[in-house]
Amino acid sequence: MSPVRNKARAGQHDFVVVASRLPVDRDEGPDGEASWRPSPGGLVTALEPVMREAGGVWIGWSGDAESAPGAFEANGLDLVAVGLSAEQVRDYYEGFCNATLWPLYHDVIAPPQFERRWWEAYVAVNRSFAAAAAAEAAPGATIWVHDYQLQLVPRMLREQRADVRIGFFNHIPFPCCEIFAQLPWRRQVIEGLLGADLLGFQSRADATNFLRACRRAAGLPTKGHAIRVRDTDGVREVQAAAFPISIDSAALEAIARRDETRKRASDIRLALGQPDVLLLGIDRLDYTKGILHRLNAYGELLDEGRLGPQAVLVQVASPSRERVEAYRALRDEVERTVSRINGEHAEVGSPPVHYLHQSYAREEMAALYLAADVMLVTPLRDGMNLVAKEYVACRYDESGALVLSEFTGAADELTSAFGVNPHDIDGLKDAIVRATTIGPAEARRRMRSMRRQVRGHDVASWAASFLDMLRQTPG
Ligand code: F6P
Numbered sequence: 143m144s145p146v147r148n149k150a151r152a153g154q155h156d157f158v159v160v161a162s163r164l165p166v167d168r169d170e171g172p173d174g175e176a177s178w179r180p181s182p183g184g185l186v187t188a189l190e191p192v193m194r195e196a197g198g199v200w201i202g203w204s205g206d207a208e209s210a211p212g213a214f215e216a217n218g219l220d221l222v223a224v225g226l227s228a229e230q231v232r233d234y235y236e237g238f239c240n241a242t243l244w245p246l247y248h249d250v251i252a253p254p255q256f257e258r259r260w261w262e263a264y265v266a267v268n269r270s271f272a273a274a275a276a277a278e279a280a281p282g283a284t285i286w287v288h289d290y291q292l293q294l295v296p297r298m299l300r301e302q303r304a305d306v307r308i309g310f311f312n313h314i315p316f317p318c319c320e321i322f323a324q325l326p327w328r329r330q331v332i333e334g335l336l337g338a339d340l341l342g343f344q345s346r347a348d349a350t351n352f353l354r355a356c357r358r359a360a361g362l363p364t365k366g367h368a369i370r371v372r373d374t375d376g377v378r379e380v381q382a383a384a385f386p387i388s389i390d391s392a393a394l395e396a397i398a399r400r401d402e403t404r405k406r407a408s409d410i411r412l413a414l415g416q417p418d419v420l421l422l423g424i425d426r427l428d429y430t431k432g433i434l435h436r437l438n439a440y441g442e443l444l445d446e447g448r449l450g451p452q453a454v455l456v457q458v459a460s461p462s463r464e465r466v467e468a469y470r471a472l473r474d475e476v477e478r479t480v481s482r483i484n485g486e487h488a489e490v491g492s493p494p495v496h497y498l499h500q501s502y503a504r505e506e507m508a509a510l511y512l513a514a515d516v517m518l519v520t521p522l523r524d525g526m527n528l529v530a531k532e533y534v535a536c537r538y539d540e541s542g543a544l545v546l547s548e549f550t551g552a553a554d555e556l557t558s559a560f561g562v563n564p565h566d567i568d569g570l571k572d573a574i575v576r577a578t579t580i581g582p583a584e585a586r587r588r589m590r591s592m593r594r595q596v597r598g599h600d601v602a603s604w605a606a607s608f609l610d611m612l613r614q615t616p617g
Contacts, residue, residue: 151220152213156283157198160275162239162291164202164223165190166216168209178216181205189288189605193219201274207231211274222278224270233263239291240466242325247290247314248430248523250321252468261327265294268334272298279306284612287338289313294330297337304375309612310335311342312352313387314525315551319355332360336371339378339615342385342608344525344551349384356382381615385608386551387526391535391600397508398536406505407512410456415492418452419578422514424507424529425521427459427499429472432520432547432564434479437495439570441483444494448575454494455518456510460501473499511536516543516577519550520564526551530559534596540589543577545570555595558588 166178180190193200199213199220211225226234237260246254272295275285286309287295296308322328332355335341343349349367356362356369363370368379397403411420421440425431437457443449459476463469477497484493502510511517517533527550534544534556546552546559553561560573580588 151199152277154280155199155220155278156280158275158279158283158285159189159193159198159200159288160271160285160292160295161189161200161202161288164204164221165193165200165219166221168204168206180217189601190219199278201271201278203235222274224267224274226267230263230267233257233260234267235291236463236466238264240463241468243290244314244430245468246321246325247317249315249317250324251522252429254324256324256326258326268292268294269298271295272302275299276302279303281305283307284309284609286311286609286612294334295337297334300337300373307612307615308338309340309342309608310338311385311387311608312348312525313344315345315523316343316348316351316355318351319358322351322355323359328355328359332356332362336362336369336380338380340608340612341380341382343382344384344386345554346384348525348551349382352382379616381611383611385604385611386555386599387528388596388599388601388604389528389531389535390602391531391596394504394508394532394535395538397505398512399538403505403509404512406509410509410513414454414456414496415452417454418450419454420513420515421453421455421518421574421578422458422510422516422533423455423518423520424458424510425460426462427469427473427476428462429468430521430523432522433457433459433476434472435522435564435567435570436518436520437476437479437483439567439574440495441479441486442567443571443574444483444487448571449578453578454492454496456496456498456514458498458500458502458507458510461499507532508536514542516545516574518545518574519552520545520547520562520570521550522547522564524550524552528552530556531596534589534592537589537593540586540593541582542589543580543585544588544592545573545577555599556592558591 167181169177199222201222203226204223207228211223213222237257241255245252271292276299279285282305284307288311296310299308353364356364367381367383371378371380423436425433440455480495480497483495487494511533519527519530530544530546530552544559545562546556547564548561560577562570562573564570
């Protein structure tokens with residue numbers, strides 16, 4: 143960690159990323175010395191390669207309460223940590239971000255809570271991020287703000303720095319305007335976002351929902367992708383369009399092709415007793431991911447003997463937002479369901495569900511993707527779902543099958559997956575059975591078409607298309 147170097151560059155960055163999280167996690171050695179390692183997660187996976195290529199500075203939160211704010215360098219990246227107090231972690235992060243906006247934007251799968259104190263914390267934290275970005279940006283810089291945690295930053299930034307170009311990308315769904323209208327601070331959120339020059343969404347449906355919300359919740363005129371906004375200095379047009387995010391597919395495929403990854407994949411199958419069918423789920427432990435629906439469908443298939451005697455499900459559920467009540471309740475229910483299925487169907491030494499409440503390195507994930515016959519991606523709502531794309535990227539021999547919820551952004555692109563409505567348990571069961579029994583020719587045809595899509599639209603082209611359009615948008 144080197145606080146000095148970056149400080150000298152404050153105000154000189156032509157490219158600034160502003161995201162809720164820093165792309166690194168802090169480790170503390172026994173002597174109190176801090177070190178940083180790249181952190182897992184969709185946003186980081188998506189943006190880090192872009193960041194390295196473009197140069198620039200990344201502004202984010204370390205994930206710890208009361209951690210020191212300030213500039214430093216880690217893994218060759220210039221970083222600026224925004225500090226959050228324990229109270230802000232509770233009210234802004236656990237409260238407004240993850241107990242208000244998250245369930246609201248995911249079609250109220252869980253009931254959103256509206257607390258005025260949480261909103262005040264959200265405003266204050268957004269102000270800290272905007273101030274940090276304003277201080278780092280060179281004259282005329284491009285600033286790219288990310289995700290629902292920071293929707294007020296674009297307007298706050300514009301008020302301080304009329305010279306910069308501002309993009310915003312929403313990584314999660316944007317709900318239909320009847321649901322968005324529940325938010326007591328809907329007008330402020332729309333106005334916050336409209337401080338940007340370009341707003342990116344995961345799908346056309348999300349962008350359309352936003353345009354409708356501008357008309358209905360804020361009374362603003364729209365035409366095509368453009369929203370007319372009246373600022374103190376005149377009338378501007380803000381563009382809102384779809385930019386489906388992706389992964390660094392070539393890098394992941396290269397990991398999957400390594401001898402040691404392939405060896406690890408066959409060791410995994412061996413350790414599982416060489417199952418006839420290996421099903422895989424990899425998710426953050428989040429109620430949007432449809433883990434319970436998947437487990438229930440699998441449990442019923444075992445009850446009915448439709449998967450043959452030797453089926454195994456590996457379910458990785460990485461720990462997430464563990465202090466938020468809905469997440470604790472979900473963990474209890476998932477673990478109860480896993481125990482029930484194993485209790486009813488296990489033989490000594492061979493449980494039908496291997497439940498792993500852990501996070502894994504990319505290498506282990508790639509080995510799991512390679513080992514699996516069928517990947518189950520069954521969210522009730524998901525902006526994109528990069529796991530689906532990661533599975534496809536790893537299947538370089540064009541084998542395997544993907545069962546994919548139609549409520550993910552990825553379903554718009556991966557049309558050769560076995561599409562499912564996860565609420566329809568019978569339909570989900572039929573799709574799982576079909577995915578496990580297709581012949582190699584059909585599997586190859588489907589996987590080849592999905593791989594073409596993922597390879598042709600990787601994270602670099604996602605970032606390039608957003609930044610190109612941002613450059614062309616009249617500032
Ligand atoms: O998909 C939205 C997102 O905020 C990602 O950016 C992140 O990887 C994930 O959810 C987990 O979020 P958190 O920062 O709350 O751990």
